[in-house]
Amino acid sequence: MALEKTSRVEQRQSPTVVEIAKRAGCSIATVSRVLNRPETVAIDLRERILHIVDELGYVPNGSARALRSSRSRLIGLIVPTLDSAIFTRMLEGLESRLAPAGASLVYSATGYDLDREIRVVRNLIEKGVDGIALVGNYHRKETLKLLREHKVRFAVTYALSDDVSIPSMGFDNRAGGALAANYLADLGHRNFGVIAGVTRENDRASGRLEGFLAMAERRGISRSNIVVVESPYEFSRGRAAAKIILNQNRNVTAIFCGSDVLAVGALRGCRDAGLRVPEDMSMIGFDNLDIAEYLTPGLTTVDVPARLMGEQAANYFLADQSSLDIHSRVELETRLIVRESTAPARIRQ
């Protein structure tokens, strides 16, 4: 028995504009118009097409669209990691703004490795993203070169860029550090411990540290009264760092941490050492993670507008060419959130 020519045609595939056009009795160009600029198509034809689209459950092919129009509606986000929860809120903010616009977020992590960042950027460019949000100002030349050569819009977050040609939506990390130093000085503390993030190739960590140190100096505190330890942003590292500080200078009455994660660890380190916070030791964090309020004691910390940065970045990437500059530099504020982990200085007995 001969096989039918069009044997298993029944196997229905996803419909394309061709199918829509056929059913609507119009050209594919018109279908495309209805999908993209509906107002340019006569109302009745438009409705008819829309009806068919709905009926067939037509979903446009994004790859085809991206190939032809060179716009993918994909925005890349590159952060060091989400492990420490610092960047999660920004990610949420970014995505929450992208989604309603039909855009999607492509997430990539670098693990604080700038060389890996190059590869990640290349990968994102390959995916055809319309824009990339980066963290901080330290990047390999190669990274920037890739971005520029492929004309991919990008922006820096979590910091402000000195280079005006680089859009940034961030805050002044130095100012944040200064906030902490100032407050601690107000409370009468004169001997500090600082648990900074790793400052190498990290302008956020180094900015916070510098800001703290500069303000301490302005408040007449000798640099020799400040013990600085650098640690990766991990609970366990904060704990260990606190112990180092305690061993190094028994007069320290306040510790400033470059992130809340470090502060949580340091809180634990103090507890291990039998110190009470804030009675024996004041503690300030950085980030104002949600958890900060619910720790015991509640953590005094520098609030970072993480979600807002994400939203602002989204605004920037979503903006059309004409209004681009409006959104290209957004300076946000940090502020000190005072809770229970800080108290006036007291001489340790």
Added chain:
Amino acid sequence: MALEKTSRVEQRQSPTVVEIAKRAGCSIATVSRVLNRPETVAIDLRERILHIVDELGYVPNGSARALRSSRSRLIGLIVPTLDSAIFTRMLEGLESRLAPAGASLVYSATGYDLDREIRVVRNLIEKGVDGIALVGNYHRKETLKLLREHKVRFAVTYALSDDVSIPSMGFDNRAGGALAANYLADLGHRNFGVIAGVTRENDRASGRLEGFLAMAERRGISRSNIVVVESPYEFSRGRAAAKIILNQNRNVTAIFCGSDVLAVGALRGCRDAGLRVPEDMSMIGFDNLDIAEYLTPGLTTVDVPARLMGEQAANYFLADQSSLDIHSRVELETRLIVRESTAPARIRQ
């Protein structure tokens, strides 16, 4: 003066396979082969092409590739939210496996809204993702229909699917809840509070609750001795829920929380009420977030293999058609992590 025909050609655009082929003196087909199945091209020609690729900084156009081959190397992840940090580790696990394979993760949130999930899925399909990781077993028919009609591979995480045709990499939420009840019973507790997540259309939250209740019953504890409160996964809600439980039954000596976030809030709620944990009240969480170990007191909790689920999901999506079934159902284990927030029951005075 006449304008040159090819006036501002200098404006170099990103090179394509055509340019590569021209310089290598071969066809674009061969360039494509070098990029995709290098072993099929003679070694010297291959090297020559690779050299040119490198020299020109050629980056393939993913849209074109996706359009033609209908593989985008994009994997979608849809979770309710990252706010509560529960899903972040899974996301990290997923991405960490995807990246080395040249694939990228597209992140979308639903805000626990199943109708929004439909739109999110459609959007992801439009982007041409090769697969989608979902959370849990509750989904709208429409969601599954979209997935099936467009032949998009998908998998369920954070739970196991009853339907064998649905791949899942997860764990038994009921077993996790049972773990908690069993341990608390071992410690001699007979009056429980449970702060469950919102169980409506959420099989993880309801599974944990059911598992706890079932085991409690098996251990001879009357249902009337158990106060159940449901709360969204937010610190503040956990805090409030603890107070409700405390008011409702003064005999409660242990609280099981459907997530660590709720437990942190509940810890605070107990502190507000002047109760010491674990002396006056035992507390068990669920998730084993990194923070759990660093709380005061350290939180006893049910560990969830979040990162592992992400990695397994990645394995599944990265697997080729032939070895698909190998990875299509991965049951992972929960285990109880005992820390300082639980202690033997003591009669409240």
Added chain:
DNA sequence: AGCCCAATTGAAATCGTTACCATAGGAAGA
């Protein structure tokens, strides 16, 4: 009545790859 312009629609080129098929050349086997 004649002209012009705006509003609609269609035809066809194009985006950059991959996949299919054809072909040439050389090795292996008879």
Added chain:
DNA sequence: TCTTCCTATGGTAACGATTTCAATTGGGCT
């Protein structure tokens, strides 16, 4: 020496949209 087969390569047609550009129509104006 002739077939046969395999390997390496090229030519070219898709993939499914968007984007010119051109054509048609009808209304408003003079």
